[in-house]
Amino acid sequence: MSSQSDSKAQDAFGALAAGAQTGGDIESAAAHSEVMAEAGEFADLIGALTSAFEPVEPAVKFADELRADLLGEPQGLLERLRKMPARVHIAAALALIAGCLLFVMRRLFGSDAPQDIQEEAVATPL
Amino acid sequence: MKNFLARRGNYDELDDSALVALAKEDKQAFGELYSRYLKKIYSYVYHRTGNTHDAEDLTAKVFMRALSHIGNYEDRGLPFQAWLYRIAHNIVANWHRDQGRRKIIALDDYVAHSLKSDAPDRLAEESEEQAQLMEAVQRLPEDRQQLLLLKFIEGMSNAQIGAIMGRTEGAVKSLYHRTLLALRDDLQPAAEAAAQRRLGGAVAGRQR
Incomplete structure (x- = not known):
């Protein structure tokens, strides 16, 4: 291909791409091109x-x-907590429940536990 | 005037160069530039990495680097957009070097993302053709891939692409022509094979 027809082909391809970008009819754009066969x-x-x-x-x-x-837009604590992944929310909820249970059990049975340990220690011969 | 508009918070009425001048001291002005170019840069990076995770990671790096270097930016014939794309190009090129891979888009993601036809036969045919096209694009040298992305995703002119790639408009036009020729030659055997298959199918259908 000569350099002149090469340049025409390049222009035609550019026009085709522009037509395709703007939603134009690329087939009709090709029909008007001087290098219709190749551009087609x-x-x-x-x-x-x-x-x-x-x-x-x-x-x-x-x-x-x-x-x-x-x-550097500040994100509030609640907003940051809200955006955390679901698994973090679940882990936090489980940790909270476990903490509450532990607290209640300590309140109800907490005074017995150390005594039992002490008694066991005394009963065990060296 | 630009300071007046900035004081009123009307950043969207300012052009890029005015915003860049303000952004050196005013982060809200950079925020407006971010809003203008996030989708373009993300789309560019996504098509050059092939997955959402890396696209997000690298897009964040592009804007972080732009923010940290905007103080040094001077509009000497290189528009802000072109400057931003150059940063994106360098970051993606480094990423490819580190990863040791060249990939435009994961084909499964790509097919799921872009096919819109409901007809199963047509869907399968389009899927195969588009997969072959994307594979052929991946085999192109990096500068040709970049050219295609800028032209077909960003809809940029040859002059704009030239500003980003550091080439003249004529050189871009020529590279585009050679890229189409290379792609056509690469796809020719696959197209002929598909035509043969279609012909074989039609003959078998007639014999039945």
Whole structure:
């Protein structure tokens, strides 16, 4: 291919890509091109690339957290706790329940426990 | 004027260069730049890493680095957007070097993400064709992959791509042409095989 027709082809491919980006009819764009035969072959490829490379959006949570990190926006304690993963919430709830049970048991039976240990220690021969 | 708008919190009325000048001292101005470019940068990084986890990690690094270096940024013909993409490109290139892999997008994620057809036969056919296309794109040199991403995801002109890649508009146009030719040549055997399969299927259907 000569350099002149090469340049025309490049322009046509650019026009095809622009047409595909704006949702235009790339086949009709190719029909108007001086290098219709070759550009027509690329029309399919450009169409496939356009549908292949779809923009992807970040998660809202990620975007908000990164913004807060970048700008040093203060996040309240409750807000930070709320944003923690579910497994952390479950672990915290279990720890709280276990702590409460332990506290209640100590209150009810707490005075007996050390005595039992002492009695066992005395009863055990050296 | 820009200080007046900034005082009123109307950052969205300022252009990039005014925001960059303010952002050197005002984090809220950087926040506006972040809002403008987060989706573009994330999308670019996602297609070059292939998964959400790394895309989030590297996108965060891009903006952290931009924030820490914005004091040194001077608009000498390189727009802020191009500067940001260069940072993203360098961070992704380092990541690929560290990982020792070159990957644009995980094909399973990609197919699940982009196919919209409900017809099972058409879905399978599109899935195979798009998987082959993505594999062919992955085989391209890194600069050609970057060019395709900037053109097809960001919809940038050759001049804008040239500013990011440090090439002239003509060089970008030429590289784009060569990239399409290379992709077409790479996909040719697969396309011929698919055509043969379709032809074979049609003949078998007629014989029945």
